[in-house]
Amino acid sequence: MPVVHPALAPYLRxxxxxxxxxxxxxxxxxxxxxxxxxxxxxDEPLEVSWDDEPLTRTVGWSSVSGLHTTAAAVHHGHHQRGIQLGLTPSGARALWGVPASALAGRLLGLDDVDPGLADLPARLADLTSWDARLAVVERALLDSLDRHAQRPPRPEVGQAVALLTRGRSVAATAADVGFSRRRLTTLVQDEVGVSPKSFQRLARFGRAHDVMRRSVLAGEVSVARVAAECGYADQAHLAREWTGFAGCSPSEWVRREFPNVQAVGAGPA
Structure with a gap:
């Protein structure tokens, strides 16, 4: 995985x-x-929709998706190449000049988000090496950082988002930053576009997805072990959350995303 430039590290995960x-x-x-x-x-425009719903489908040479609590359907042919970036919520302000809440649940192109970056796909089109492409993307993002010079969210909100990302409970997070739960909910929702509880659930699910993916690639898949490692009450709890976020069970996800893997642990998934 390419190294993120130090100036971009707070915003580009x-x-x-x-x-x-x-x-x-x-x-x-x-x-x-x-x-x-x-x-x-x-190689070809990216076609994306929410849960394969035709009315939400976008096709283009760039794709930006805000925080979302349902799966995206990414359509592909026989071959795909490209560059994918994962931004922190604060990265939306720093690199695009808008809070993450303005993009939550939306599928957009770069020209919708930041016209100053709209020519980036064309600048990549004729390049022949990954190093050259990554250098162009990095330079474009550094220029965007300078162009927007956005004020970060208030420190308490940034701290709250960081705590929730690490798995801190909503009540404990509110106490740590000195807000009531109601006030915390308003501030976090205004900044990232989802409630503190939803953000915490997304963070836990993201950890589970990472662990599950590594386990599948290592050939040592166990839904129960992933559930225990990532803080779920039990395997059934993880399976419910997985189905809610991904639109399918962990076993079905493995079958669809890793068709050469034969089984997923033991017990119901």
């Missing part, structure tokens, strides 16, 4: 290049998380 061959056309499940997703496809 991940930057990933992908070059994937598929057995044929299909749909990849874009999982909810506490990151805003920014994708720059290289």
């Amino acid at each position: 991940t930057i990933t290049t992908y070059d994937v061959a598929f057995g044929g056309p299909g749909v990849h499940i874009g999982m909810p998380s506490t990151e805003l997703t920014f994708v720059l496809p290289l």
